[in-house]
Amino acid sequence: MAMEVLMPRQGQTVESCVILEWKKKEGEKVQKGEILCEVETDKAVFSVEAPTDGILLKVLFPEGADVPVLTPIAYVGDIGEQLPNTSGPSNLSSSSMGQQTAQIPSSTSQKPVTLDKIPSTERKGVRISPRALKLARQHGIQPETLVGTGPKGRIIERDVRKVLEERQKSLQGIAEEAARLSIPQESSRTPTRVREEGSTSLPVTGTRKIIAQRMMESLRSHAQYTLHALADARALQRWRKRFKESPEVYGYQDITINDLILFVVAKTLPRFPELNAYWLENTIQQFSTVQLGVAVDTPKGLLVPVIRNAHSLSLATLSKEAKRLAQACIEGKISSEELSGGTFTVTNLGSLGIQYFTPILNTPQVAILGVGTIQLQPVMEGEKVQFYPHIGLSLTVDHQAVDGAPASRFLKVLVENVSNLDLLFAGT
Numbered sequence: 001m002a003m004e005v006l007m008p009r010q011g012q013t014v015e016s017c018v019i020l021e022w023k024k025k026e027g028e029k030v031q032k033g034e035i036l037c038e039v040e041t042d043k044a045v046f047s048v049e050a051p052t053d054g055i056l057l058k059v060l061f062p063e064g065a066d067v068p069v070l071t072p073i074a075y076v077g078d079i080g081e082q083l084p085n086t087s088g089p090s091n092l093s094s095s096s097m098g099q100q101t102a103q104i105p106s107s108t109s110q111k112p113v114t115l116d117k118i119p120s121t122e123r124k125g126v127r128i129s130p131r132a133l134k135l136a137r138q139h140g141i142q143p144e145t146l147v148g149t150g151p152k153g154r155i156i157e158r159d160v161r162k163v164l165e166e167r168q169k170s171l172q173g174i175a176e177e178a179a180r181l182s183i184p185q186e187s188s189r190t191p192t193r194v195r196e197e198g199s200t201s202l203p204v205t206g207t208r209k210i211i212a213q214r215m216m217e218s219l220r221s222h223a224q225y226t227l228h229a230l231a232d233a234r235a236l237q238r239w240r241k242r243f244k245e246s247p248e249v250y251g252y253q254d255i256t257i258n259d260l261i262l263f264v265v266a267k268t269l270p271r272f273p274e275l276n277a278y279w280l281e282n283t284i285q286q287f288s289t290v291q292l293g294v295a296v297d298t299p300k301g302l303l304v305p306v307i308r309n310a311h312s313l314s315l316a317t318l319s320k321e322a323k324r325l326a327q328a329c330i331e332g333k334i335s336s337e338e339l340s341g342g343t344f345t346v347t348n349l350g351s352l353g354i355q356y357f358t359p360i361l362n363t364p365q366v367a368i369l370g371v372g373t374i375q376l377q378p379v380m381e382g383e384k385v386q387f388y389p390h391i392g393l394s395l396t397v398d399h400q401a402v403d404g405a406p407a408s409r410f411l412k413v414l415v416e417n418v419s420n421l422d423l424l425f426a427g428t
Contacts, residue, residue, distance in 0.1 A: 001084065002077030003052050005036060009069040010336035014041045015129060015156045016068045018205075024056045030076060037073070045300075045332045050076055058083060066158065068150045128155035134281075135160045138220060161213065211301050218363045222279065223399040226358045226370075229411050230390040232419035233374045236260050237389060239421050257391075258348050259319040261371050264417045265346055266290050266310035266318065267424060272410040276343050278364040279401045293342030293362060294322055296329040303329040304362055306342040346371060355392045366401040369414075370394035391418065 007017055017039040024036050030050040037048050050056075057075045061067050075083050126143045128136070132155050136143055141163060148155035204212060218224075236257055243255040269276045273286040292310035296303050305325035310318060328334040345362045348371040359370040372392025378385050393415065397407040417424050 002057050002075040002081045004072040005074040007067045007069050007071050007073050010041045016066050017041050018066050019061055019063050021063055026056055026059050028056050030056055052076055055079055132157045132160050208301050215360055218361050222361050224361055224396055225399055226394055226396045227411050228356050229393050229415050231415040233389040233391040235421040255319055263315045263318055266292055268414050268417050270311050274402050274406050275367040275410050277366045279366050279398050284401050287343045291341050291343045293345035295347035296326045298329050305329055305334055305338050356394050359396045366398040368396050
């Protein structure tokens, strides 16, 4: 019997993947380990490999399909070999090899998938994933009213979002109709839509769509507030210059201002576990180790890889790991494991000339630090005003988990550590 190719699971929170491109066509020979297709999660692009040598007998989903994890997407075997859930052999013969006959099966023809290891929540006989249940509760949707499109009829997050989209369209239609009725008859002849010459419509899909959904979910589920501060940047610039000019003395090469900020954050956070934490509705989970997320701008959108145990790393090791992860994100080679498990995030817009901004929480984390540019700021010294370089720091915190005072204390100590790198290096 032909061997099925399953949509792989990319991390515990990924429920489905989008098929970007089939590298092989039905009827083509494949070797074990050869790439059959590329799929995209909300975080990165991955390759699906052939599980055995043979022929790609059948492709079950076309490019662009959003397929639940652990669902068969294709079959590989020998010519004429019987496919699961079919009464006869494959429709490929030696005469039909090389011809693409991609077919999409009906929902009744797919092989049931065992999902014993996928967490699900039972509510009055309804199978629903925890993420879908959380989203439904946030918007007052009863799970019993939803239709599941996941394996074995399981309700997943996209089913809830579909209902929300339909609800929004309905409300928008009512609003448009009300607006139309309120316009005088002579005005109704004038088009209210902006002329489209020279405009471009871009569908919101893939990573961009997931980023949009997660940002809105973050704002809906967290009581966010932002604190701004300035830190004396002379020590940052001095140490950066030392590393650049004398790498043979310090043993550090290519150390950036951002590397130094990441290092200071990693060394400061263990003193403030309330900032190094998750908000989990009825539970606040604090961490003793720092799994430091670093926001990276990529052609596909914002990704946040995680530097593991950043609190225990030397500056050189932390710098090297940050650059490796950033490059993997930009090249689309980052793994799902490297994009999950962060306990605190740093995002830097200083290179773009931004002094302050309001970063949005990377849920379920309770805090995120925004780093701005370095600019001269006036400082009173006696009766004189001196201008010294300062760097802008913006700390966004979830007020559900952290009050203003402890968040301010963390930011105050962080500013002191940035301004006094000599003491920080002496203590490491």
